[in-house]
Amino acid sequence: MKKSTKLFALLLLFFFFTLCSGFSSPYEGEVSVFIIDAGHGGKDPGAQGFELDEKDINLEIALGVGAKLEEAGREVVYTRKDDSYLTLNERCELANSVIVHKSGYPLFVSIHVNSASSASASGFEVYVKNDDKLIKMISPEMNPMLAIKYSAYKPSALNSYKDERSKEVAESIVKEVKKTISDIKIRGIKKDDFFVLNGTWMPSVLIELGFISNERENNLLKDSSYKNKLIDAISAALLSF
């Protein structure tokens, strides 16, 4: 092969790989930092059941899951570690500005307990954002360092990559909970316009642990061994990312 032809082939190969990497999901590989969000807190108790406030269960599970991830050597950022009040916007701002020290991508996990007017409503479910909803993705105002990394992507592409990965995380959580806990109804994966799912640019899921308005599930959520099973299942699922 002539020297110039060789150079041309090399250049072609270089552009091919650059093009390929430009179009592959930035949410591949290992999660570099888990952002664990215990829903509600402080003056906002969340749903209230039989002598239980949602905010307390959310915090207990969030801290338990975070501890398991940290034990495994993974980086965790908490939106709250105590009974403090944060607005939904403050939670998103914190997540969006998180510093990522390693390669990989951040993952946002919000933890909640459900409530319904019907006392019979029960079960475990995980929410992801609606995939037909185009949200504002990362901007330099949110996170100047990471905005550069993600600037090559169109917001619509980032939206679909976020949705794709969020769904995989949700599927894994549901699968682990199904495997670990036999006495819970699995409602599956749902899509909805939750503020924290639409307000964070990284893959994100919102877990509803059970219904505080259902006396049986309310009592399960008071039981430490049951809560430990939830912590084990959720953290095992997250550790696979």
Ligand SMILES: [Zn+2]
């Ligand atoms: Zn809630």
